[in-house]
Amino acid sequence: xxxxxxxxxxxxxxxxxxxxxxxxxxxxxxxxxxxxxxxxxxxxxxxxxxxxxxxxxxxxxxxxxxxxxxxxxxxxxxxxxxxxxxxxxxxxxxxxxxxxxxxxxx
Numbered sequence: 001x002x003x004x005x006x007x008x009x010x011x012x013x014x015x016x017x018x019x020x021x022x023x024x025x026x027x028x029x030x031x032x033x034x035x036x037x038x039x040x041x042x043x044x045x046x047x048x049x050x051x052x053x054x055x056x057x058x059x060x061x062x063x064x065x066x067x068x069x070x071x072x073x074x075x076x077x078x079x080x081x082x083x084x085x086x087x088x089x090x091x092x093x094x095x096x097x098x099x100x101x102x103x104x105x106x
Contacts (some may be wrong), residue, residue: 001066002076002103009076012082012103018072023064023099027057028091054094057081074100 001011061082069077080098087093 001074003062003066003080003098005080009078009081009103011106012076013065013106014076014078014101015100015104016101017089018069018074018100020097021065021072021074021077022067022095022097023061024070024094024095025057025060025064026091027053039099054075056104057092057094059093060095065096065098068096068099072100074102076101076103077089 002012008014065077065080077098078101080096083095083097085093085095
């Protein structure tokens with residue numbers, strides 16, 4: 001599956017647009033990791049616990065978006081975007097969206 005943030009793919013032409021696809025996940029923080037992250041925030045630097053949490057959320061969202069595109073018969077997704085939003089204190093949603101398409105070599 002080709003996934004791009006652009007509206008076109010170099011060397012390919014879009015022969016059919018299948019519509020919007022999306023994948024999302026909602027992740028909550030872990031109390032133990034919050035304590036570690038709190039200490040790290042005091043001294044500065046990257047908060048690795050949250051970096052890992054968000055990376056996992058991105059991967060799961062993309063996997064779900066790919067599943068949705070494959071169900072439509074797509075072989076590519078163009079215009080991919082990521083959005084995050086807080087759904088409650090300590091929990092955030094990560095949403096991946098794009099347009100499922102069928103592409104062929106030019």
